[in-house]
Amino acid sequence: MPANNDQLSPLVILTRANNKDLFNIASEISYISNTSPADTEWALASSSSLQSLTFSDWETTFGGAMPPLNQNVVIHLLSLMMFIFGVSVLRSKQLNLVQAS
Numbered sequence: 001m002p003a004n005n006d007q008l009s010p011l012v013i014l015t016r017a018n019n020k021d022l023f024n025i026a027s028e029i030s031y032i033s034n035t036s037p038a039d040t041e042w043a044l045a046s047s048s049s050l051q052s053l054t055f056s057d058w059e060t061t062f063g064g065a066m067p068p069l070n071q072n073v074v075i076h077l078l079s080l081m082m083f084i085f086g087v088s089v090l091r092s093k094q095l096n097l098v099q100a101s
Helices: 058-062
Strands: 006-009 012-016 022-024 040-044 072-077 082-089 097-099
Touching: 006 072, 040 058
Parallel strands: none
Antiparallel strands: 006 012, 012 022, 040 072, 072 082, 082 097
């Protein structure tokens, strides 16, 4: 897998082009405004309680920009009905996500 891809599941592999936001290379060929990355919803992780989080697409959640470095987020993988907590962006030019242990 290329270094600039982050596989969260077989259906969700996050990547980005040189000048665009994230997209899901498993189901998209490029970034699509207000949709990408497909099969995901995002929330700022101000709480560990799902009921208190507001999920939306990437562009709405982050204003069309990369989130601040080390900003904790929660990713909802829609097709798997799975939530990934403790994710943060480590580098802005090349996306690298980590799941907190």
